[in-house]
Amino acid sequence: MVSTPAVVIAAPASGSGKTTLATGLIGALRRAGHTVAPFKVGPDYIDPGYHGLAAGRPGRNLDPVLVGAERVRPLYRHGTRGCDIAVVEGVMGLFDGRIDENQAQSVAEGSTAQIAALLGAPVVLVVDARGHSQSLAALLHGFATYDSEIRLGGVILNRVGSERHEQVLRAACERVGLPVLGALPRMAELAVPSRHLGLIPAIEHGGAARSAVDAMTELVAAHVDLGAIARLAASRVSGPSWDPTAELHALRDDVPGATDSAGGMSESVVWLRDSGSATYSDTDTPDAPGRRDGLPTATRSEVGTRDEVDDVRLAPGRLVSDDGPVIAIAGGAAFTFGYAEHRELLAAAGARVAVFDPLRDDLPTGTAGVVLPGGFPEEHAAELSANEPLLDGLRAAADAGIPVHAECAGLLYLTRSLDGHRMAGVVDAVAEFGPRLTLGYRDAVALTDSFLWTAGQRVRGHEFHRTRLVSAAAADSAWAWRAPDGETVREGAVIRRVHASYLHTHPAGNPATITGFVAAAADYTATRVDV
The missing domain is CATH 3.40.50.880 (Class I glutamine amidotransferase (GATase) domain)
Structure with missing residues (x-):
């Protein structure tokens, strides 16, 4: 059985806007007629609540540290049952994971890169565009070539300051052969309230959480090429579903x-x-x-x-x-x-x-x-x-x-x-x-x-x-x-x-x-x- 195609939403570092982008993408794809399976890399409990609101189905976690790498694919198949596309939000930076002083491989355990490799899914890199110009090409080149198992399928520019800024950044992406799948302007009003452990859970935030998810959905629908995302999505997951x-x-x-x-x-x-x-x-x-x-x-x-x-x-x-x-x-x-x-x-x-x-x-x-x-x-x-x-x-x-x-x-x-x-x-x-x-x-x-x-x-x-x-x-x-x-x-x-x-x-x-x-x-x- 062919597995449900997926895109993995990653970033060079925390704070780049992964949750906004992933949640909005889930909602926008759903509005476009897709049945979306939402996932979060790692043990995070809060982001999946927003994913669930956007998808209308439970948000799930993929955490090889807590469940074992061997269960990631079966759990993915279980969570994607009845869906035609999956959106997987990463954790921290693309290659960040559990710190192990004896680690020899480039892909850290529990990292977004490990999940992308296990699923055989392409990575969409969300870049916080503030402060970036032509040098973005060097950063993208590094992420694209750091590990041959990871396929960088495209870039979404977040918090773009102006049309001129977007033109410069698109040229930098073109220089390293990475397509720009979207460019989101700076929208401070989309900020979701947070406290000492991160975002306030969706169930606590009530109607404001629903409004925030709707705003994220509108933003992504207006500024991201959903068709290109759907065409990019892929996975190479075989074997039985977790039961x-x-x-x-x-x-x-x-x-x-x-x-x-x-x-x-x-x-x-x-x-x-x-x-x-x-x-x-x-x-x-x-x-x-x-x-x-x-x-x-x-x-x-x-x-x-x-x-x-x-x-x-x-x-x-x-x-x-x-x-x-x-x-x-x-x-x-x-x-x-x-x-x-x-x-x-x-x-x-x-x-x-x-x-x-x-x-x-x-x-x-x-x-x-x-x-x-x-x-x-x-x-x-x-x-x-x-x-x-x-x-x-x-x-x-x-x-x-x-x-x-x-x-x-x-x-x-x-x-x-x-x-x-x-x-x-x-x-x-x-x-x-x-x-x-x-x-x-x-x-x-x-x-x-x-x-x-x-x-x-x-x-x-x-x-x-x-x-x-x-x-x-x-x-x-x-x-x-x-x-x-x-x-x-x-x-x-x-x-x-x-x-x-x-x-x-x-x-x-x-x-x-x-x-x-x-x-x-x-x-x-x-x-x-x-x-």
Whole structure:
């Protein structure tokens, strides 16, 4: 089967305008009648939210560091199913990636160049034209010849100052034989608000995010040759598509507690009440597996279809299981970081996935497992603290033995307090906004057995936060890794069936954690449901 053609949007350096260009290109191609598959290189959670708004389908990540290079092509095929073109936004500069002092090859692991080579897709280089003139030819020559595996298919000039400036830059591109596929003028009004971790997530930015995406789409449609982009697109991806059910079936004989209960795809999501455009059906409300002693339940849970969801990375739809354990995943404005494959793997393992908003909801009825992903709880600490029934319910859930997997924002939510606001108190620590950003890949070793990991297991993860824990009581650490300065870092906590850590991992790279989690939730359901 011929793979979906793609273009990779790259740049010489960060800040060149890749996100504006990629998002606008996705939207413009969609308006032109294409079905576009959007991707982001690396672990970034924020840009795919804007991609998803532009494409009308989940934005996905391609990260060989977290999932392994061998899974990039299958995940690409999975994400492009039903699409006629893919747009892949790169990370940092074209050849920038994970820094490895022993690296011998020119293409760094996790770089945009590595993804372009794996996909066999051409690169469109976005150049911030401010300050460039004839010397642009030398820069382009270097990028075009640096690595023979990378095909530079053309250039898009961004932030062009005048018609004369554009003429000079086009002549420089022509000198090195690279076609100019577009020239965008300086448009300061397109700037999307940002804060300490980058852009504000689309789900938080609400209607302003939609307006920004529309403006990016208009800009690209007016100044980029969409026909030339479509003709340039190509890929050389062969082999099978990634399939969550097949992935878990391959593991079931090796993972303790894993079952042969796979039964769904990403459409298996239960939604609690939600703001925005939505149509709910009370008659489709699923029966919960049962009440848990001492646990509050949501007023009601609703299954619905939505014309445009706040976070289009989640795909709501029908339930595929009537009796699988309910896995509650925190969503909404405070918990925006997550991978589409996470929900797909949970559903394939037989779970019923219920997305709830900690700013206003209780735990869904029948919750047997809780996922608290990353996000920006520090921006919503007062509102999170005000939802006392959920804080009490989460504490009761942890005490009752419900498995809880918390990453970054989830860890903060489980502490005693965050910036002076009361949190759930499951983890005996105080969290606060810190003085500096912590960012980077980690080669971690699990220190404590849990329903997710076995002590001694080596895992690749990613840190991305500007908060810190203080006044933390002693607990079994979740992870250890070697810091760049050579010091050993012990991080996170394992408390009963709670695994909480700053470390983000990718479920597609660690599918056994899904079977372990769903098995633990099923075990809780079997032992705790009132009969």
